Amino acid sequence: MEGSPDPRTDGELLAATVTDPEAFAVFYRRHVRGVLSFFRRRVPCGELAFDLTAETFAAALEATPRYLPRPEPARGWLYGIAWNKLHETQRRGHADDAARRGLAMAPIALTDAGIERIEALAGGRVLRLLEALPSDQRDAAQARVSDEPTPGEIAVELRCSDSVVRKRVSRGAQTIRARLGEAEL
Amino acid sequence: MTDDPVALLERELVRAARRRAAAGPVPDALPWPRARRRRIRVGDALSAAAAAGAVIVALAALALLGRGGGGHPASTAAASPRDRLVATLAVLRRPQTSADLGLPELSRAHTNHPAFRPMLGTPDRPLIRLASTAPWGAKVYLVPFRPLARRRIPSGWTAYAPLRVRSHRGEAITVLGGPGGHGSTLFGFTAADIAQGRAVVDESGNGHARHAIRFLVVVPDGVAKVAVAVTRGPRRTKNATIEKVLFDEAVPRGNVVAFQQLGAKPATPWGMTWLTARGKVIKRISLPADLG
Numbered sequence: 001m002e003g004s005p006d007p008r009t010d011g012e013l014l015a016a017t018v019t020d021p022e023a024f025a026v027f028y029r030r031h032v033r034g035v036l037s038f039f040r041r042r043v044p045c046g047e048l049a050f051d052l053t054a055e056t057f058a059a060a061l062e063a064t065p066r067y068l069p070r071p072e073p074a075r076g077w078l079y080g081i082a083w084n085k086l087h088e089t090q091r092r093g094h095a096d097d098a099a100r101r102g103l104a105m106a107p108i109a110l111t112d113a114g115i116e117r118i119e120a121l122a123g124g125r126v127l128r129l130l131e132a133l134p135s136d137q138r139d140a141a142q143a144r145v146s147d148e149p150t151p152g153e154i155a156v157e158l159r160c161s162d163s164v165v166r167k168r169v170s171r172g173a174q175t176i177r178a179r180l181g182e183a184e185l
Numbered sequence: 186m187t188d189d190p191v192a193l194l195e196r197e198l199v200r201a202a203r204r205r206a207a208a209g210p211v212p213d214a215l216p217w218p219r220a221r222r223r224r225i226r227v228g229d230a231l232s233a234a235a236a237a238g239a240v241i242v243a244l245a246a247l248a249l250l251g252r253g254g255g256g257h258p259a260s261t262a263a264a265s266p267r268d269r270l271v272a273t274l275a276v277l278r279r280p281q282t283s284a285d286l287g288l289p290e291l292s293r294a295h296t297n298h299p300a301f302r303p304m305l306g307t308p309d310r311p312l313i314r315l316a317s318t319a320p321w322g323a324k325v326y327l328v329p330f331r332p333l334a335r336r337r338i339p340s341g342w343t344a345y346a347p348l349r350v351r352s353h354r355g356e357a358i359t360v361l362g363g364p365g366g367h368g369s370t371l372f373g374f375t376a377a378d379i380a381q382g383r384a385v386v387d388e389s390g391n392g393h394a395r396h397a398i399r400f401l402v403v404v405p406d407g408v409a410k411v412a413v414a415v416t417r418g419p420r421r422t423k424n425a426t427i428e429k430v431l432f433d434e435a436v437p438r439g440n441v442v443a444f445q446q447l448g449a450k451p452a453t454p455w456g457m458t459w460l461t462a463r464g465k466v467i468k469r470i471s472l473p474a475d476l477g
Contacts, residue, residue, distance in 0.1 A: 021202030028195050036191075054194050061198055061205070093407035093461070098264050098272050103201035114190040121191060 010074035017064040024064065028057055031075060033121050035082055040122035042086060047110055050118045051095040054108065056082045058099035266355030267309065269376035270329060273405045274358075276314045276439040277327070285315045288326045288361060306332040309356060316439030325401060325441050326361045330373055360386045360401055360441070379403050382457065382470030400472075402442040402457065409462035411435050411442045413472075414455040 006026045008016070016023035035056055039049035059081050067077065089095050100107075110118075264272065271277045309329040317325045332352040357373025374384035384403035402411060412434045435442045459467040 017202055019206055021199050021206050024202045025195055025199045028198055032191055032195070050190055050194075057194065057198055058201070061202055091407075092405075094275075096272055098268055100197075101268065101271075102264065104204070105197040105201050108190050108193045108197065110190055111188050113188045117189050117191065 010078075011067075011069040014060075014064050014067045014074055014077075015069060017061070024061055027074075031078055032057070034075075035078065036118065036122040038079065038082055039086065040118075043089075046115050046118040046122060048089075048095060049122055050108075050110065051097075052082070052085050052089060054105075055095060055097060055099055056085050058103050058105060059085065062099050062102060266357065266375055267312075267329065267331075270356060270358060270379075271312070273376040273379055274327070274403070274440040275406045276316050276441075277312050277329075279314070281311060281314065285313050285326075286310070287315060287324070288313070288328070305359070306330040314439065316441040317443055318438075319399070319401065319443035320445045321399060321443075325439075325443065327358050327403065327439075327441070328361050329356050329358045331356045358384070358403065360384070360403060374403055376405075380405050382459070382468060385472060399443075399445045402444065404437050404440055404442055404459060406440070407461065408437055408442075408459040408467060410460040410464075411437065411444070412458045412460060413444055414457070 006013070008023070008026070010027060010030065013023045013027040017027070032053065036049055036053045039052045039056075040046060043049050043052065056078070060078055063081070067074075085096070097107075307330065309331055312327075312329045314327045315324055316327045319325055332355065335352070338352075354373075354375055357375045357378070359373045378384050382402070382404075386401040386403075387399075398415065404411060415433065433444070435444045456469060456471045458469050461467060
């Protein structure tokens with residue numbers, strides 16, 4: 001899961017997915033940890049983080065025929081989808097599975113071992129330690145340990161300012177926490 | 186076999202990508218996602234399935250005519266109308282039980298009523314759900330209907346504008362309450378109707394006490410309570426004086442709120458507010474002026 005020797009850029013992988021399904025697997029392996037971590041920091045449990053991660057990649061796969069290479073890194077596009085999934089979940093009160101159903105993907109049942117694996121990959125333990133820090137230190141520390149795009153990069157995808165992204169993500173995460181109940185995060 | 190969900194997800198994604206690659210390129214003009222569109226055409230197996238009985242159909246038609254339709258073109262957004270319904274209503278996502286198919290009219294021989302079947306289409310049997318039992322004892326069923334395929338529309342109906350609207354809207358839910366309950370409009374309610382608070386079925390005046398207000402509202406997931414404002418005093422008109430506004434709360438069961446208020450004086454439902462479990466306002470909606 002730690003990256004891939006494939007020399008193609010993310011944009012090239014997405015463009016190739018239409019005819020080469022393995023290209024999407026490379027793209028997935030490059031980013032699954034980051035996306036999982038992105039969600040894990042914002043929702044109260046690993047299961048929901050995985051659910052949202054699965055839906056994000058399914059939506060990305062569905063959208064690959066329309067993906068147009070652009071100057072910005074393709075991961076900004078991916079995290080734009082992730083942000084939208086987080087926002088939808090906050091609005092609906094539950095994680096959607098429309099993209100997975102649309103692709104006729106089989107549901108994945110999570111075992112205890114699977115949840116542990118998700119927690120380990122998403123850095124759940126580190127995140128719990130980070131949560132104990134004051135907010136300014138936490139943000140800085142998270143920025144250091146995370147490989148997700150900056151709010152500015154996501155903002156390009158979402159066509160809004162980075163402060164709007166920060167505020168919305170923060171508000172969405174708070175709402176989800178409130179709705180789903182306080183967990184270990 | 187691995188227990189690693191991340192690896193399992195990768196496998197599922199690659200399989201899905203292969204299926205898409207095998208299906209060929211997606212035309213630009215096709216609303217995405219393509220995979221969902223394929224589901225809509227599956228209707229042949231259901232063509233012999235029973236549709237709603239003639240009595241309910243007739244009532245539904247009257248309801249439609251009384252309200253003058255009001256169809257809206259289906260959105261070309263992300264999913265098929267059927268998928269959007271399923272995504273909007275948790276009750277459609279739970280497993281179906283035998284009780285869901287207990288609506289008497291659905292278990293009868295299909296009447297194929299020539300006057301109404303073209304409007305209703307065919308029931309989407311796997312999605313039929315017994316959603317709730319109303320306080321007045323009626324069992325409330327959600328029955329999604331697929332509009333007839335163009336080739337199956339009787340020739341005499343093809344020029345009928347409401348039928349074209351119905352066809353364009355795609356699969357929509359009709360609310361049937363038995364025994365003796367109303368049907369909602371023949372147009373049914375799409376996911377957009379439900380999200381916007383338009384999925385309201387008037388049950389008032391259905392053979393029960395005067396001044397009683399009874400209506401059903403189909404609400405999307407996330408709505409934990411519905412507060413209804415009811416005015417006492419003259420019927421709602423442009424210059425009506427409202428004597429009193431009462432608020433009543435009802436809790437959805439199976440994505441349906443059944444609201445009932447009995448009173449000696451004329452009363453009119455005015456509006457409703459959707460709330461989360463913690464009381465946060467989701468949406469405020471005006472109720473139809475002719476309700477109650």
